[in-house]
Amino acid sequence: MRSLPNIIITGTPGVGKTTTITELLNLAQSAEPPIPLKHLSINDIVKSRDFEKEISDGEGEGGFIIDWHSTAGFAVRWVDLVLVVRCAATDVLYDRLSKRGYKEEKIQENMDAEIFGVVLEEAKEGWEEEQVIELSSVNAEDVETNAERILSWIKTWVLNQQH
Numbered sequence: 001m002r003s004l005p006n007i008i009i010t011g012t013p014g015v016g017k018t019t020t021i022t023e024l025l026n027l028a029q030s031a032e033p034p035i036p037l038k039h040l041s042i043n044d045i046v047k048s049r050d051f052e053k054e055i056s057d058g059e060g061e062g063g064f065i066i067d068w069h070s071t072a073g074f075a076v077r078w079v080d081l082v083l084v085v086r087c088a089a090t091d092v093l094y095d096r097l098s099k100r101g102y103k104e105e106k107i108q109e110n111m112d113a114e115i116f117g118v119v120l121e122e123a124k125e126g127w128e129e130e131q132v133i134e135l136s137s138v139n140a141e142d143v144e145t146n147a148e149r150i151l152s153w154i155k156t157w158v159l160n161q162q163h
């Protein structure tokens, strides 16, 4: 049994996954006692390493916060919670993707995926309803609120494991 949950933070590119995880890790580090979470950015490792191995090797300890725009390819048993970050404000999402230098076609593709909730539907196909949670991330305040919520879920998960 893991001592910390593994969590996927997923969602369309630009919704705020990495920003939320950065804030979460800051909060976890300054918690008393600190909670040793590990940011696993699939973007950064997918080309060079076998990410399945990375997660399954760490299965005993847990605490992986997986940052990826899809839940496809992850074994359901590895992941305790799937958090789907959403940005319903399409103008805001458009600006974020455009600042990233995405071409118009790629922006539209991602906007459509966000509007139709593609990532959320995919997550619901794999995990139980109570394991899949949507988090709205439109403004800076949302980042903090969402990170605090995630940390409190992690603490609750740990307590539940002990009983």
Ligand code: DAT
Residues within 6 Å of the ligand: 011, 012, 013, 014, 015, 016, 017, 018, 019, 020, 096, 137, 138, 139, 140, 141, 142, 143
């Ligand atoms: P993702 O990891 O989902 O691709 P990101 O965390 O890199 O997205 O965020 C993309 C950009 O949008 C980045 O410049 C930070 C900004 N951003 C994300 N979420 C935000 C929020 N809730 N409020 C304000 N800016 C946000």
